[in-house]
Structures are given as structure tokens and as C-alpha cells.
Amino acid sequence: MSELNLERLLDLVDRKSQIDQSSSWSDGSSTYLVELRNEIDEVEAEIGKGNSDELTDELGDVLWDYLNLVNCLAAEEGITMKEVLLRTTAKYEERISGIEQGRTWKEIKAEQKARVLQTRDYIGGDV
Secondary structure: OOHHHHHHHHHHHHHHHHHHHOOOOOOOHHHHHHHHHHHHHHHHHHOOOOOHHHHHHHHHHHHHHHHHHHHHHHHHHOOOHHHHHHHHHHHHHHHHHHHHOOOOHHHHHHHHHHHHHHHHHHHOOOO
């Protein structure tokens, strides 16, 4: 996947966010959570039908709604797209490397969860 395509898509998400601010259609993250669930159902309905164009379109809709959800949560919860991407990359890099070294996904995930809980307890709040 080209970084340029991802950058273009993220630019479109930002443009859509500007439109949503003056639209009665969007109610922030709750709107995109509903849409994301609907699109996942549509993906599930397309699996096994042999229509890769339709499946690809529906997967694109899932990606679109997910990116818009993260963008809304950035405003509502103070997270950033960059933070989500960095944390996700680190998390799955650790898991894949661990599997390659003979560890289990479940074991690595439990260790990661324990670290998050320990950090939250140390900070004194939710992580």
C-alpha cells in the first residue's frame, strides 16, 4: 500500500470532518460507530459470493468509517491518528516477532494487557 494513497485518504477524512461539523447528519463518534457496524455486516454478507469488486468496496467502507471514527475520537477524547498508528504498529510488531520466536499470541497479548494495566495503576487513571 502506498503512503501517498493513505495520505490522500486521511486528507479526505479531514475534509469530511469539516463538512460534518456543519451537518445535521453526523453526531460525532456515535454516528461512525453505527456506520462501522453496518459496513462490517455488509462485508460479512459479501464474503463467499465471488464478487471481489463488491467485497473490496465494502472493505473500503469499513476503512473509511474506521478512519472517520478515529478522527472524531481525536476531537472527543484527545487521541490522535498518529498515536493510534504508532501504538498499533508497536503492539503487533511485538506479537508477530514473538510468534516468530515460538511464543503464543495469547501469551504476548496477556503480557501487553498487564503492562497497560500497570501503567494505568501507576498513573492513577484510565489508559
